[in-house]
Amino acid sequence: MKFFIDSAEPEEVREACDWGLVDGVTTNPSLIAKTGRPYADVLRELCQIVDGPINAEVVAEEAATMVEEGQKLAQLDPKIVVKCPLTVEGLKATRALCRRSIAVNVTLIFSPLQALAAAKCGAAYVSPFIGRLDDIGQDGFCLVEQIVKIFKNYSFATQVLVASVRSPHHLLRAAEVGAHIATLPFNVIKQIVKHPLTDIGLKNFLCDWNKTKQHI
Numbered sequence: 001m002k003f004f005i006d007s008a009e010p011e012e013v014r015e016a017c018d019w020g021l022v023d024g025v026t027t028n029p030s031l032i033a034k035t036g037r038p039y040a041d042v043l044r045e046l047c048q049i050v051d052g053p054i055n056a057e058v059v060a061e062e063a064a065t066m067v068e069e070g071q072k073l074a075q076l077d078p079k080i081v082v083k084c085p086l087t088v089e090g091l092k093a094t095r096a097l098c099r100r101s102i103a104v105n106v107t108l109i110f111s112p113l114q115a116l117a118a119a120k121c122g123a124a125y126v127s128p129f130i131g132r133l134d135d136i137g138q139d140g141f142c143l144v145e146q147i148v149k150i151f152k153n154y155s156f157a158t159q160v161l162v163a164s165v166r167s168p169h170h171l172l173r174a175a176e177v178g179a180h181i182a183t184l185p186f187n188v189i190k191q192i193v194k195h196p197l198t199d200i201g202l203k204n205f206l207c208d209w210n211k212t213k214q215h216i
């Protein structure tokens, strides 16, 4: 399973990379806006830090301009994956960008048939937003299970990139249902490695070791 970090903040991306837990990055217009920096500058910096796909979303709402934006984003770096929303215009743009050999992650997916439509249009990735389904009392993992099963049924190469992950439990469920990738906020990455019994066990090991007065 691949871990992407869901962040546009280079410093936290750099730290998570140092932990060996980052295979790529996803951004979205809200995360970019939060940086207060020019979009292209942020993307170029992220491309310097991470040896993997860097997802950058178009902001136009009609296909022709989405394609223009997608081409501009893709020209920044070979690592750039263009994100298009799952709208009719987004599907049209996805087909056009794929025909130009530009990898597309179709985002804001909330149903299995949306994911199927994106795969049929050549998407390299689909991003089901599980946290936002949980927010309205629906089971985001039922959706992920359905998408994984449908893609297996028809041998789609499209990868399921679980997004809107809010907790380690979300990541666990994503791994259990066989999602290819999960994109994780830095706070979730931090929580993955922490366990109180690990801290207690290590403290006791070192306490006993220190009594020996030895050094390695």
Ligand code: G3P
Residues within 6 Å of the ligand: 006, 026, 027, 028, 129, 131, 132, 163, 164, 165, 183
């Ligand atoms: O970046 C896409 C997705 O991960 C957004 O997550 O928490 O804003 O629903 P969230």
